[in-house]
Amino acid sequence: MNITITAGTGEGPTAIAAFDAALRVAGVENYNLIPLSSIIPPGSTLTRTTFVTPSDEYGHRLYVVMARCEEHIDGHAAWAGVGWVQEPEDGRGLFVELHGESETSVQDAIDATLISMMASRGRTYGPIQREVAGCICRGKPVCALVIAVYQSQGWSSI
């Protein structure tokens, strides 16, 4: 499975509007998002790229690991980040999604969380990878997102 790492920031008159604007930048605004926890299946490859929504997938379910941070106080920052590790042999791995008030705090939290999760599993993983996005509130609510997109699924099977 190919997992796409995408990101977006946005602002709007409300927090939800800012979230929607960030989803649009990330390229996933027309899906119903289903958050997953933190496991990367064996055989997965991860790609940082612009996510392109096929035109016939409007309203589909989209399975994601998503870091989301909103801010409405003028001058304050919103930072979101996804970190991951994978086993070199078969690609299985772990995701974490964090948010905070600074890039450094999010990066540190990603590292600390993944180190703990790796230690508890007793397995050998590759180096920690991160994608972090942020923005500053200037009078309007803002939202920063980083999203790992697994795959979409339509509704016809239900």
Next chain:
Amino acid sequence: MPNILIAEDDAMNLDMMTRHLKWEGYQVVTAVNGVQAVALAQSELIDLILMDMGMPILDGWEATRRLKASPSTRHIPVIALTAYAVSEDRVKCLSVGCDEYETKPVDFPRLLAKMERFLACASKEGVR
């Protein structure tokens, strides 16, 4: 890979555009006002410019006029980026010399498709 100049004064937009273009394999040079944009277009080998029209010091309208008036930079495609979505803005952008127009927030797949069209043409014509 093509070298793209992004002229954008908003740090959030600049970060996102830079990130997405680098993901797609482009080299990126950035400017935060029109003066910087014109200077970089003259000093660097730039294949395409993404121009925010509402920048400080020198706005995108005047920067594009200057770029298109100069023999050394007039061949560089300029895609205007503006928050306004009315048709008059498209006409205004084209009238100052912009080659294309895209509204913000940017739809990246659509923007990338427009960029690739210009870059493919430049490649065929051997412009660089």
